[in-house]
Amino acid sequence: MTNVSRRGMLGFAGGGAALGAAGFAGGWGASHAAADEKPSPGERTYDFFGEHQAGIVTPAQDRLYFATFDVTATTRDELESLLRAWSLAAERMMRGETASDEATAYDAPPADTGEAEDLPPSGLTITFGFGPTLFRDEKGKDRFGLADKQPKELRELPHFPADKLDPRRSGGDIAVQACADDPQVAVHAIRNLSRIAFGLAAIRWAQLGFGRTSSTSTSQATPRNLFGFKDGTANIKAESRDVVDDHVWVGRGDDPKADWMTGGSYLVARRITMHLETWDRSSLREQEAIIGRDRPEGAPLSGGKEFDEPKFDVKGRGGEPLIAKNSHVFLAHPKNNGGAQMLRRGYNFTDGNDALGRLDAGLFFLAYVRRPSRQYIPMQMRMSREDALMEYLKHTGSGLFAVPPGVPKGGFVGQQLFTS
Amino acid sequence: MTNVSRRGMLGFAGGGAALGAAGFAGGWGASHAAADEKPSPGERTYDFFGEHQAGIVTPAQDRLYFATFDVTATTRDELESLLRAWSLAAERMMRGETASDEATAYDAPPADTGEAEDLPPSGLTITFGFGPTLFRDEKGKDRFGLADKQPKELRELPHFPADKLDPRRSGGDIAVQACADDPQVAVHAIRNLSRIAFGLAAIRWAQLGFGRTSSTSTSQATPRNLFGFKDGTANIKAESRDVVDDHVWVGRGDDPKADWMTGGSYLVARRITMHLETWDRSSLREQEAIIGRDRPEGAPLSGGKEFDEPKFDVKGRGGEPLIAKNSHVFLAHPKNNGGAQMLRRGYNFTDGNDALGRLDAGLFFLAYVRRPSRQYIPMQMRMSREDALMEYLKHTGSGLFAVPPGVPKGGFVGQQLFTS
Numbered sequence: 064m065t066n067v068s069r070r071g072m073l074g075f076a077g078g079g080a081a082l083g084a085a086g087f088a089g090g091w092g093a094s095h096a097a098a099d100e101k102p103s104p105g106e107r108t109y110d111f112f113g114e115h116q117a118g119i120v121t122p123a124q125d126r127l128y129f130a131t132f133d134v135t136a137t138t139r140d141e142l143e144s145l146l147r148a149w150s151l152a153a154e155r156m157m158r159g160e161t162a163s164d165e166a167t168a169y170d171a172p173p174a175d176t177g178e179a180e181d182l183p184p185s186g187l188t189i190t191f192g193f194g195p196t197l198f199r200d201e202k203g204k205d206r207f208g209l210a211d212k213q214p215k216e217l218r219e220l221p222h223f224p225a226d227k228l229d230p231r232r233s234g235g236d237i238a239v240q241a242c243a244d245d246p247q248v249a250v251h252a253i254r255n256l257s258r259i260a261f262g263l264a265a266i267r268w269a270q271l272g273f274g275r276t277s278s279t280s281t282s283q284a285t286p287r288n289l290f291g292f293k294d295g296t297a298n299i300k301a302e303s304r305d306v307v308d309d310h311v312w313v314g315r316g317d318d319p320k321a322d323w324m325t326g327g328s329y330l331v332a333r334r335i336t337m338h339l340e341t342w343d344r345s346s347l348r349e350q351e352a353i354i355g356r357d358r359p360e361g362a363p364l365s366g367g368k369e370f371d372e373p374k375f376d377v378k379g380r381g382g383e384p385l386i387a388k389n390s391h392v393f394l395a396h397p398k399n400n401g402g403a404q405m406l407r408r409g410y411n412f413t414d415g416n417d418a419l420g421r422l423d424a425g426l427f428f429l430a431y432v433r434r435p436s437r438q439y440i441p442m443q444m445r446m447s448r449e450d451a452l453m454e455y456l457k458h459t460g461s462g463l464f465a466v467p468p469g470v471p472k473g474g475f476v477g478q479q480l481f482t483s
Numbered sequence: 484m485t486n487v488s489r490r491g492m493l494g495f496a497g498g499g500a501a502l503g504a505a506g507f508a509g510g511w512g513a514s515h516a517a518a519d520e521k522p523s524p525g526e527r528t529y530d531f532f533g534e535h536q537a538g539i540v541t542p543a544q545d546r547l548y549f550a551t552f553d554v555t556a557t558t559r560d561e562l563e564s565l566l567r568a569w570s571l572a573a574e575r576m577m578r579g580e581t582a583s584d585e586a587t588a589y590d591a592p593p594a595d596t597g598e599a600e601d602l603p604p605s606g607l608t609i610t611f612g613f614g615p616t617l618f619r620d621e622k623g624k625d626r627f628g629l630a631d632k633q634p635k636e637l638r639e640l641p642h643f644p645a646d647k648l649d650p651r652r653s654g655g656d657i658a659v660q661a662c663a664d665d666p667q668v669a670v671h672a673i674r675n676l677s678r679i680a681f682g683l684a685a686i687r688w689a690q691l692g693f694g695r696t697s698s699t700s701t702s703q704a705t706p707r708n709l710f711g712f713k714d715g716t717a718n719i720k721a722e723s724r725d726v727v728d729d730h731v732w733v734g735r736g737d738d739p740k741a742d743w744m745t746g747g748s749y750l751v752a753r754r755i756t757m758h759l760e761t762w763d764r765s766s767l768r769e770q771e772a773i774i775g776r777d778r779p780e781g782a783p784l785s786g787g788k789e790f791d792e793p794k795f796d797v798k799g800r801g802g803e804p805l806i807a808k809n810s811h812v813f814l815a816h817p818k819n820n821g822g823a824q825m826l827r828r829g830y831n832f833t834d835g836n837d838a839l840g841r842l843d844a845g846l847f848f849l850a851y852v853r854r855p856s857r858q859y860i861p862m863q864m865r866m867s868r869e870d871a872l873m874e875y876l877k878h879t880g881s882g883l884f885a886v887p888p889g890v891p892k893g894g895f896v897g898q899q900l901f902t903s
Contacts, residue, residue, distance in 0.1 A: 126666075126693075128833075133840070170766045176759070177711020177778060178694075178831070181704065231838075246546075246666075246693035250833055254709075254842060258763055265840030271833055273546075273666035273691065274598075284601065289674075291597020339596070343678055346590045358597060411598070413548075413670055413691055414834065418651075420553070420685030422674060 118188030127272030131235025159184030192464025214321035232460030272410025293361030323479035326468030334460030355392030531574035538608030547692030551655020579604030612884025634741035652880030692830025713781030743899035746888030754880030775812030
């Protein structure tokens with residue numbers, strides 16, 4: 064798309080507003096294009112409408128703002144109207160426009176908060192997911208008459224050994240993942256959705272992610288996590304359509320009672336605090352042994368290059384396998400997980416430091432899977448028991464969300480749940 | 484510079500390391516350049532050495548990681564050795580290299596934490612400043628025999644009305660501002676400096692900034708803060724050399740007892756929480772009246788365009804000035820502050836949300852001035868009493884730092900303090 068200035072969309076009448084106009088509705092202001100603005104990167108846009116929601120197989124953008132909301136609406140109609148309003152706004156913002164097409168009256172609050180007005184679309188995607196608590200509250204009560212459609216895969220995740228979950232960073236009725244190449248665009252999106260939700264839903268927790276830790280496309284280089292290692296080498300790539308169909312998208316018949324999820328996916332979100340100071344004091348040898356790959360190239364310790372398959376039967380001096388059985392690569396590999404794969408979409412984060420001066424930082428793990436019960440839970444259960452890396456990790460936040468399929472043109476996110 | 488891969492610098496011997504080499508020092512590995520990596524923006528570098536420290540008049544980069552450190556070293560020699568080690572690392576990282584030129588032994592911790600290995604220099608600048616507590620501790624004790632050189636301008640800032648400072652986000656013996664166009668590069672810099680400081684200094688607090696809120700060069704468009712308004716229109720620009728000399732750099736003779744500060748500056752850091760939800764519910768009319776500029780263009784309410792001078796004597800209907808006397812523009816304007824100007828270099832931030840679902844977000848204010856006692860303190864004292872904007876702001880963190888002049892080739896930051 065061309066670089067449409069968001070401010071034109073807002074209906075501002077320009078500088079004249081300053082001279083006392085009492086209320087107005089402006090046009091699409093080509094005249095408002097600022098001459099001094101350099102063309103910037105980030106003109107890429109993704110469609111809100113489609114078979115699947117954007118932000119899943121979309122090539123992972125550089126930045127994340129993730130939030131979960133507690134729904135305070137009490138009726139199904141209110142919930143549906145929230146999702147309709149959110150869909151309208153999300154579709155607009157993904158096109159690089161303001162959150163609302165309403166003209167701003169001078170004596171009313173602006174319809175958009177404005178901090179992204181001069182910024183390009185920046186590849187923004189907004190992805191919605193429903194938590195188990197949207198269907199049934201803590202006491203098991205059917206909140207919106209949707210309980211009989213709760214997917215069987217959408218249960219609270221079990222407690223994993225070494226979990227130290229902070230309830231203020233866990234759960235939520237609805238999750239919203241905003242990814243963009245400019246963090247201000249992602250923050251703007253969540254903020255405006257939060258504003259639209261006023262009286263119907265409120266942010267429960269939020270997480271800023273500053274660097275992507277996975278590639279979701281073969282066109283992307285593998286990024287590094289805060290342990291300094293390439294992360295997600297073996298990630299599912301969007302170009303592998305058969306793999307995506309098998310491992311990411313919910314298939315028709317997967318869950319007859321929740322057929323509305325066909326074409327959707329499940330999002331596992333885990334805030335993983337990394338003990339960087341401890342890691343940084345361990346030797347390169349130990350680090351590589353724990354990961355099962357070398358640090359410079361990300362090549363498996365059994366030899367070859369980054370994208371060569373690890374060979375778990377290759378032994379070194381002393382007869383020990385070059386890739387240890389408690390290494391991350393060994394335990395995460397599909398071969399050792401009944402063929403299970405995930406589409407990972409995580410981000411590095413840092414949230415300041417603790418009282419001892421240690422960085423509060425780590426990896427905000429996001430993974431999309433067709434069946435959490437087979438693709439995430441068993442692997443995480445095993446890893447949290449056996450993975451040598453766990454010594455350096457602490458899971459501090461958690462959520463599981465049913466991500467409905469894409470939105471038909473003109474529709475709203477989750478409509479299949481309401482109409483099926 | 485060309486895209487030198489940081490990994491070459493680390494002295495890795497490549498994939499061979501995986502096959503059991505017990506220790507090695509590799510060369511500068513052109514062979515390690517990954518063929519699948521696209522050329523990325525961010526090749527820009529700035530010099531660590533020079534008359535002034537980089538990161539002040541440098542065109543403001545997009546992202547910030549800021550940290551202050553408590554020095555635990557107890558002797559002047561230790562403090563000096565910390566600054567020497569930091570300078571070596573900062574100079575390297577600003578060139579896009581790893582933090583250390585030491586070859587990594589396989590049985591030792593890597594000399595660099597690695598998460599920036601495949602990333603370009605990204606315009607990184609690292610800027611150091613000294614807090615009042617570096618000279619005298621809380622009881623007034625001369626910590627390092629430097630107390631007689633403490634600049635008279637380097638005092639704890641006074642308490643301003645409406646301050647709600649969090650001691651865990653205030654003060655610090657040494658401040659380090661890392662700015663870059665990639666947040667991972669900025670975080671990597673602070674993390675590696677923190678690591679180098681082990682046993683001599685520890686992070687006291689840190690702040691991630693995601694979007695710059697000021698331009699420091701006429702080549703940059705004015706960005707918007709989280710109130711949706713352009714911020715820093717009247718900021719000092721690097722191109723105005725006379726203004727920079729008058730208002731930013733400490734001049735010879737400014738403070739005879741602290742002549743080591745000649746060519747340096749003072750950094751005021753303020754974490755300003757913005758009550759976004761309240762702001763978002765106020766009318767456009769009210770918002771513009773509070774700021775004194777219109778939102779679409781950032782033009783003064785007295786008319787004209789963004790960069791036109793505000794005319795405080797222009798009156799509207801009813802005889803009231805178009806720019807109110809309690810507006811931000813009025814109170815911040817040099818005309819109304821005895822000609823005082825600042826070089827602002829702030830960033831937007833968000834640190835999640837509070838228990839009520841409100842975003843914990845705002846502006847991390849950074850300003851460089853020649854004389855805080857004239858250029859910041861009186862203005863902030865007046866603003867915090869009179870500025871209509873204060874209703875929407877809360878100052879939650881604070882620090883004042885003496886930023887020493889630039890580093891002569893081969894020297895270390897702050898050396899003028901030690902040798903003068």
